[in-house]
Amino acid sequence: MNIDQGVTFQARVAKHAALADPARLRIVDLLTLGDLSPKELQSELGMPSNLLSHHLRTLEEAGLAVRLRSEADRRRSYFKLAPAALEGLVPGREHDARRVLFVCTRNSARSQLAAALWANISSVPSASAGTHPAEHVAQGAIEVARRNGLNLRDALPRRIDEVALDEDLIVTVCDNAHEELPGLHGIHWSVPDPLRLNNDPAFEDAFADISRRVHDLALRVRAA
Known part of the structure; x- marks a missing residue:
């Protein structure tokens, strides 16, 4: 069996590894609907800010999420799904x-x-x-x-x-x-x-x- 071990395969592995954590899967599920600030995510998930930062950093490194700076308040940021982040995956709720x-x-x-x-x-x-x-x-x-x-x-x-x-x-x-x-x-x-x-x-x-x-x-x- 010839399994592609190239960059694309490794990127898929990273995404699946990131989504294996329940908290990160929940974050991605929320981001499939719209963009959220870290404060909004923290309120939704009820977790400490340092743990949330760890999960968000992992999602960024896996190519699942992107951080944007707010145009209204430059001290504030939002997270959005990266382009094509969920190709081949079924998004969450309707x-x-x-x-x-x-x-x-x-x-x-x-x-x-x-x-x-x-x-x-x-x-x-x-x-x-x-x-x-x-x-x-x-x-x-x-x-x-x-x-x-x-x-x-x-x-x-x-x-x-x-x-x-x-x-x-x-x-x-x-x-x-x-x-x-x-x-x-x-x-x-x-x-x-x-x-x-x-x-x-x-x-x-x-x-x-x-x-x-x-x-x-x-x-x-x-x-x-």
């Missing part, structure tokens, strides 16, 4: 939802793109809102949507308190919105703000990140 509400600060780019992508692939209704909505949708978001077969020209930014329903599954796609709504029970995606650079590559990167996450989540959300 959600029932009447509607998915995507939220960012200005409701002018990321949340609008997420809602439009969701509406294109899922029968579960979607909406978007902002904590401090802009006057109009960003032109870069309109253009990247157009290049990818979506239409945001008639979309209007709206406040979260005008849109949110009690039964919504809320997904924050912005660090500022997530940190501004600390008691919110939902999912967080730490997507960099394309308006910081305000160019086509930044909007394409944000679109690709959101698209991947939307497609992954849509497989796990069932109509309530």
Whole structure:
């Protein structure tokens, strides 16, 4: 029997070894839904910070998780699944939802793109809102949507308190919105703000990140 002992095989061994620990498997299960700060993970898991740091470092070394610095508070960080981290593995729990509400600060780019992508692939209704909505949708978001077969020209930014329903599954796609709504029970995606650079590559990167996450989540959300 010829078993590949190369780099790819060793990477698989490292991932399986990392996931063999119940705490690390639980962390990865949580990260399949959204990004979490170490403090949020510590609250969820109820473990000492030094032990959590050990588990997170092991997941990083195994290529399962990536640390991101918060754009809102540079002292804060988030952990997300590394690209293709779970290829060949089945992710964790599913959600029932009447509607998915995507939220960012200005409701002018990321949340609008997420809602439009969701509406294109899922029968579960979607909406978007902002904590401090802009006057109009960003032109870069309109253009990247157009290049990818979506239409945001008639979309209007709206406040979260005008849109949110009690039964919504809320997904924050912005660090500022997530940190501004600390008691919110939902999912967080730490997507960099394309308006910081305000160019086509930044909007394409944000679109690709959101698209991947939307497609992954849509497989796990069932109509309530």
